[in-house]
Amino acid sequence: MPRLQDHVAIITGGASGIGEGTVRKYAAEGARVVIADVQEGRGSQLAEELGPQTAFLRTDVSDEAQVAAAVDLAMNRWGRLDVVFNNAGFGGVSGPIDELDMVGYDQAMNVLLRGVFLGAKHAAKVMKPARRGVIINTASIAGLQSGFGPLTYSAAKAAVAHFSRCLAVELAEFNIRVNAICPGLILTNIFANGMGIQGPAADAALKNIDAAFADWPPLGRSGVPEDIANAALWLASDEASYVTGQAIVVDGGITAGRRFGEMGERIASGFGIDPAAFRAQRGG
Amino acid sequence: MGRLEGKVAVITGGASGIGEGTVRLFAEEGARVVIADVQDSRGQKLAEELGPVSSYYRTDVSQEEEVRAAIAHAVKKWGGLDVMFNNAGFGGVSGPIESTDMAEYDRTVGVLLRGVIIGMKHAAPIMKSQGSGCIISTASVAGVGIGFGPHVYSAAKAAVIHLTKSVANELGESGVRVNAICPGGIATPIFGKGMGLDPEQADLTVDLMKVRLAEGQPIKRAGLPRDIAEAAAWLASDAASFVTGHALVVDGGITTGRLWSERQAAGEQRLAQFKLPGNV
Helix, strand or coil: CCCCCCCEEEEECCCCHHHHHHHHHHHHCCCEEEEEECCHHHHHHHHHHHHHHEEEEECCCCCHHHHHHHHHHHHHHHCCCCEEEECCCCCCCCCCHHHCCHHHHHHHHHHHHHHHHHHHHHHHHHHHHHCCEEEEEECCHHHCCCCCCCHHHHHHHHHHHHHHHHHHHHHHHHCEEEEEEEECCECCCHHHHHCCCCHHHHHHCHHHHHHHHCCCCCCCCCECHHHHHHHHHHHHCHHHCCCCCCEEEECCCHHHCCCCCHHHHHHHHHCCCCHHHHHHHHCC | CCCCCCCEEEEECCCCHHHHHHHHHHHHCCCEEEEEECCHHHHHHHHHHHHHHEEEEECCCCCHHHHHHHHHHHHHHHCCCCEEEECCCCCCCCCCHHHCCHHHHHHHHHHHHHHHHHHHHHHHHHHHHHCCEEEEEECCHHHCCCCCCCHHHHHHHHHHHHHHHHHHHHHHHHCEEEEEEEECCECCCHHHHHCCCCHHHHHHCHHHHHHHCCCCCCCCCCECHHHHHHHHHHHHCHHHCCCCCCEEEECCCHHHCCCHHHHHHHHHHHHHHHCCCCCC
16 A cells, blocks of 8 residues: 555645655655645646646745645645645855845745744644644755855754754644654755756756765765655654654765765875875775 | 565564564565574574564674674575664663762673674675665664663763764765664663563563653653664665665654643743733
8 A cells, every 4th residue: 555545745845856756756655745836837737747636736835825725725625634844945045144135034034944834833723633744844954064055044944953843842742743854965956046047957957966966975976856755755654653853864974974084085195195095005 | 565675684682672673574574684682582482483584693792703693694594784783782780970880881881882883893894895785773862862861871872873973974985874763762671671670571561661651752652662663664775775874763752852731831830930910
């Protein structure tokens, strides 16, 4: 039996990237899914492809009425709501702190943090009376350590991880589990979009992003949306029925630290020893 | 098809508690499993029950030669090693710091930390040569927060978490993933054994622990070996192929902090003390 048979889910940011990967995974596992996104073309195309077990609704997660409407759609069409995946996001404002554009700051925070609060708020309204449900929030390794994203993005993601812990405690007595996922470097358009490249050009740039990232994680490959979808599937399933308040890191080991041996090679090169020769001598 | 079809696993401490739960789930999911434990009769009985997909091998994890032999047994019997679950453990030495018995300290760290390092050490060369493999170690919420176990147990479990990240960093480049699981309050015989009961008597305390552990965390039930087994199965499966260096907490939310209902009650009490009107 599929692992999410009869489940109903809302996935924000479901039209592309991690969200799209999770929509596909959930649908394959039997769930009915509301694709909540601002990307109308991509979202309705995906819903058409996957058929009547999915529905696209244009949803700006920073607008409370639109988030409430996504919950209403799920309840009216399918009569229940088992999973809300607050995943919509973008890189947001970047640059040095002294030049921070506060309009950009508000835009980033509204999507990355306010959007998660709104998704959880309206999920809780229907999950509490049902006394069951799962809320999953996309945080980031940028929220765990510095250096993986812009300042505002990183601070918002740290807030999302802590919000998930705090909310887990509040909602546990209603049998609602709340967790975050912290993706590492995942091949999506977020990076190209952040450089001002949009649409098909961003899709085409994925191979450049892959080339830039592949040898960074200890596991030696870039992450793909399916890696995060797999974690979101597990968290949504009854297999994770004792897991709440956690930030699950899916990053190929990047936050485990610097590449093994890098420190030794740096020191060796300081003594004029060739890093390759040092590696060979160490036998790694 | 099972999620672990064709995989070969060694599970230390596999004869009881979390280890036994994981042996059972792994076997259900299609894996072949070496049950590595010091509890001979329980281990043999479990292997008999599960049939030829499992094999009991007496293993004291603090003895390097015995761990090496258990892994060699798996490789010889089934041709490889896909999953090494370093799970054997016990409560170990307890009491105030000034009365810590150092022989007991050595025995505790010998199993809880040395045993894990030995498991990693002997799994690594096989997994590196395969270019694939998954090492999982049982840490604990006692290694994340304070007050969940004796000093030495807690320190050893924190060390297991950091060791996991460090070794993940090394072995990732060889295609080997390394993760830890941090169980919360799981109803197993570990508590009864810690109170000095023999294994059979300790088994009888599991139902008691299910009741005693039910209220401590936001999710109002005791954890079960199956909860940890499910986490281990996910980590061992290809669904987690980008997960390495992670300490996966499965604790019903106990490490998230004080219970919501407790905080509400405390807030109301404070309000009453201050004789303030209104609701919390």
